[in-house]
Amino acid sequence: METEAAQQQAPRPPAGLGELFWGFFTIGARAFGGVLPWAHRVMVEERRWLAPAEFAEILALCQFLPGPNVGNMSIVLGRRWCGLPGALSAFLGLMALPFCWVLALAMLYAEHASNPVVRTVVTSVGVAAAGLFIGTALKLGRPLARKPAGVALVLACFAAVGLARVSLLAVLPVAAVLALLASRRGWL
Amino acid sequence: MLELAAYFALLSLVAVGGIAPVMPEMQRVVVEAKGWMEAEEFTQLFAVSQAAPGPNVLITSLIGWKVAGIAGALLALAAFCLPAAVLAWGVGSLWDRFRDAPWRKVTQRALVPVTVGLILAGGYVLATPAGLDWKNALIAGASAAALYFTKLNPLWILAGGAIAGAVLYS
Numbered sequence A: 001m002e003t004e005a006a007q008q009q010a011p012r013p014p015a016g017l018g019e020l021f022w023g024f025f026t027i028g029a030r031a032f033g034g035v036l037p038w039a040h041r042v043m044v045e046e047r048r049w050l051a052p053a054e055f056a057e058i059l060a061l062c063q064f065l066p067g068p069n070v071g072n073m074s075i076v077l078g079r080r081w082c083g084l085p086g087a088l089s090a091f092l093g094l095m096a097l098p099f100c101w102v103l104a105l106a107m108l109y110a111e112h113a114s115n116p117v118v119r120t121v122v123t124s125v126g127v128a129a130a131g132l133f134i135g136t137a138l139k140l141g142r143p144l145a146r147k148p149a150g151v152a153l154v155l156a157c158f159a160a161v162g163l164a165r166v167s168l169l170a171v172l173p174v175a176a177v178l179a180l181l182a183s184r185r186g187w188l
Numbered sequence B: 001m002l003e004l005a006a007y008f009a010l011l012s013l014v015a016v017g018g019i020a021p022v023m024p025e026m027q028r029v030v031v032e033a034k035g036w037m038e039a040e041e042f043t044q045l046f047a048v049s050q051a052a053p054g055p056n057v058l059i060t061s062l063i064g065w066k067v068a069g070i071a072g073a074l075l076a077l078a079a080f081c082l083p084a085a086v087l088a089w090g091v092g093s094l095w096d097r098f099r100d101a102p103w104r105k106v107t108q109r110a111l112v113p114v115t116v117g118l119i120l121a122g123g124y125v126l127a128t129p130a131g132l133d134w135k136n137a138l139i140a141g142a143s144a145a146a147l148y149f150t151k152l153n154p155l156w157i158l159a160g161g162a163i164a165g166a167v168l169y170s
Helices: A004-008 A017-030 A037-044 A052-064 A069-112 A116-144 A148-163 A168-184 B002-014 B021-033 B039-051 B058-090 B102-127 B134-149 B154-168
Strands: none
Touching: A004 A168, A017 A037, A017 A069, A037 A052, A037 A069, A052 A069, A052 A116, A052 B058, A052 B102, A069 A116, A069 B039, A069 B058, A116 A148, A116 B039, A116 B102, A116 B134, A116 B154, A148 A168, A148 B021, A148 B102, A168 B002, A168 B102, B002 B021, B002 B058, B021 B039, B021 B058, B021 B102, B021 B134, B039 B058, B039 B102, B039 B154, B134 B154
């Protein structure tokens, strides 16, 4: 449901490279706990570069493509609006500040890594973050719960890569073929 | 370092659904195959990348940094993003043509179980840097449950993990 105000104000692409860079910079700068919600907020709500439906569509494309989703989004949109310079400025804008942040944090940690308490706490944060992965997988996989072929594929991928530690490059082709066959038969 | 960059470039193209599904593979290569760092260190870098704001693909730059300093950080990030970016560049204009093609829906549905299995594997591998132990299992289980059942901001869940770790291991 779109509000009247949103309908009256048609989306308008960024005016130039500067605005493009700055917009993506603010996305990266504020992206605590996930980039995607901020990408939506900045591009759809604040700057009105995109209509909500357009955003959803570009997102679908970028989730379909391999690689970092929001990074791909910066490339696709930057290109659409300002060609190669646009793709570069959007991507660099998105990554610039988070890159510095994460390195600064890692260096800060490295300085205190000899402290066993700090080490334990940081490892525990990593373990908690790993738990977030598990929670995300459960959420994504919920629609599969009643599809035996889906559950079997999930477990097989988990066992091969997580337990047996087989290379992804060996697992992926097999899993992809099996999943495509199952999907074509309507099992997924 | 060039070896790492080439490998990341390759992974970039199979990273369906973002970086999460290739995390277990990165850990396998960096820790088990190459021995560039310990499993515990890898989980710690993962912690830093998740607690810092920004795209979670930045874990690649931390791995690069550990292996070869700042230049390594830049190179690893570029290696992981560039091939996918080139693909996105090329496909971006074709998308309108195959957006509604039936094979796209088939492919998208096929990707779900594979991605879910791989993300689960990543969670398991990163949560067990020192093998299975009940304290880490408890922290990971609690954080998975918190994400699944509540709408808490993930940052609070990470903070909870820090507190739980400090208490459990003191």
